[in-house]
Amino acid sequence: EIDPENGKDVITTIDTYIQDVAENALYKMMSENNSLHGTCIVMEVETGKIKAIANLGRRPDGEYLEDYNYGLGRKTEPGSVFKIATLISLLEDKYVDTSTIVDCEGGKKNFYGLTIRDSHSGTGQISVKEAFAQSSNVAFAKLADEYYHNQPDKFYQHLHRLRLDTVSGVDIVGAAVPYIKKPSSKYWAKTTIPYMAHGYEELVTPLNLLMVYNAVANKGKMMKPYLVNSINEMGIELKSFKPQVLVDKICSDETLAKVKGCLLAVIENQHGTGRALRNDLYRFAGKTGTAV
Numbered sequence: 001e002i003d004p005e006n007g008k009d010v011i012t013t014i015d016t017y018i019q020d021v022a023e024n025a026l027y028k029m030m031s032e033n034n035s036l037h038g039t040c041i042v043m044e045v046e047t048g049k050i051k052a053i054a055n056l057g058r059r060p061d062g063e064y065l066e067d068y069n070y071g072l073g074r075k076t077e078p079g080s081v082f083k084i085a086t087l088i089s090l091l092e093d094k095y096v097d098t099s100t101i102v103d104c105e106g107g108k109k110n111f112y113g114l115t116i117r118d119s120h121s122g123t124g125q126i127s128v129k130e131a132f133a134q135s136s137n138v139a140f141a142k143l144a145d146e147y148y149h150n151q152p153d154k155f156y157q158h159l160h161r162l163r164l165d166t167v168s169g170v171d172i173v174g175a176a177v178p179y180i181k182k183p184s185s186k187y188w189a190k191t192t193i194p195y196m197a198h199g200y201e202e203l204v205t206p207l208n209l210l211m212v213y214n215a216v217a218n219k220g221k222m223m224k225p226y227l228v229n230s231i232n233e234m235g236i237e238l239k240s241f242k243p244q245v246l247v248d249k250i251c252s253d254e255t256l257a258k259v260k261g262c263l264l265a266v267i268e269n270q271h272g273t274g275r276a277l278r279n280d281l282y283r284f285a286g287k288t289g290t291a292v
Contacts (some may be wrong), residue, residue, distance in 0.1 A: 009232040013049035018042050022052035027064060030056055039206050040073035043214050047243040048223030050170070072168060075176040075203040080135045081289035082199035084212060086144055087132055087262060089158035091255040095147040097130040098258045102139045109138045112190040116141045116198070121291065133265035133272040135288060137198040144197030152183040152193055159202075162215075162250055163222065167244065168207045170225045181205040199289065213287070215250045216259055222247035263287060 026040040031105060035058065042052040057067040059218040068074070090096045103125045107118035118136050131139035148155035159165060165180035179190060180202050195201045214220035231239045251259075263285035267274045273288040 006234070008238065011229045011232060012148060013044075013051060013227055013229050014053075015051045019052040019054065023054040023056075026054045026056055029083075030058075030064060034058075037068070037070050037074075037215060039069075039074075041071045041210055041226060043210055043223075045214055045217045046223075048214070048225045049209075049226055049229075049243070050227050053227075069172075069174060072170055072172065072175045072204070072205050072207040075205050076179050077202065078204050078209055079199040079201050079289040080137070081209055081287050082202070082204070083132060083135065083140050083197070083289075084216070084259065084263075084287060085159055085162055085164060086140050086197045087128075087259060088162070088251050088255060090128075090143055090147065091258055092158065092251045093147070093154070094126050096143060098127065100128045100260060101125050102128060102136075102143060104131065104136050104138045107138060108137070109142065111141060111145060111194045114191050116194060129262050129265055130269070130271070132262040132287075133269045135266075135273045140197045141194035145194045148193050149190075152153055152188070155193060155196070156180065156182055161247070162212050162262055163246060164202075164204055164208055164212065166208075168205065168211060168225055169227055170207060171241070175207070176205050178205060178208050210247075213251070215247065216256060217265070220249040220253070221245055221249055222257050260285060 001081055004081060020189065021041045026038055030038045037057040040052070040054045041050060043049070045053055047157060055066055055068060055070045056064040057070070058066050065203050104123040105122040107123050109116055118138050120134070123134065126134070128139070141226050144155065153167060159180050165178055167176050167177045176217050181196065192201050211222055211225060222245070224246050226241055228241050264283070266272045266287055267278055267285060269275065274286050277286070
């Protein structure tokens with residue numbers, strides 16, 4: 001016979017109030033859209049602490065259940081939320097400025113035999129900032145192809161610096177390893193750069209992308225996400241966990257300021273894709289994304 005032993009206490013970073021809000025917001029949104037599955041993660045900017053993580057999947061009877069950790073366990077093609085990485089690359093290499101004019105060609109363009117379309121047709125010449133606010137696929141595919149087609153490794157290195165090809169490092173088992181295609185890959189094609197630029201031909205987790213957006217908010221400092229504050233036994237702390245910096249600076253201050261302006265434009269500009277989310281209580285920035 002073995003005597004029972006008291007287990008240790010794991011003190012998490014989760015804030016129960018924020019968790020409740022996140023779960024309810026996710027459930028409401030998924031029900032309205034009849035979604036297959038979804039995730040909502042809230043991260044504390046300065047520390048990387050995960051204050052809430054909600055995951056829901058649809059059952060055969062139509063009800064939603066917490067069935068899998070989609071936020072860090074499922075990698076998918078991210079769609080337009082990936083454009084932040086393309087924007088950072090182009091600005092950091094000084095190939096474009098936010099005021100640079102790009103022709104969206106009516107929202108439809110052929111790249112090496114494949115057609116890329118915008119969700120709204122008719123767009124002509126607009127600034128890079130407006131192209132980001134309106135989430136133009138054509139604009140970002142064109143710019144990336146123009147500047148990185150002949151030097152694809154330069155684009156890949158930017159994505160590598162943003163740790164988009166690296167496991168998040170979160171302190172929980174089951175985190176998926178993202179996949180960013182390398183120029184040396186046998187699957188690399190002429191169309192790869194324009195498609196990667198607007199969120200296709202790569203697989204990343206929501207948590208990996210959150211780390212990039214969080215770094216922009218955190219003056220360029222990328223934090224390691226974590227879920228455990230400490231491990232205690234009988235009220236005595238055995239081990240504590242502190243914030244960890246993964247990347248001191250993801251890009252220059254000049255680039256950061258411009259990226260923040262673009263993220264604000266998504267919500268505040270007249271034609272920004274997130275304009276419907278505006279409110280008068282506080283200002284916020286963001287990026288919308290749809291993926292096929």
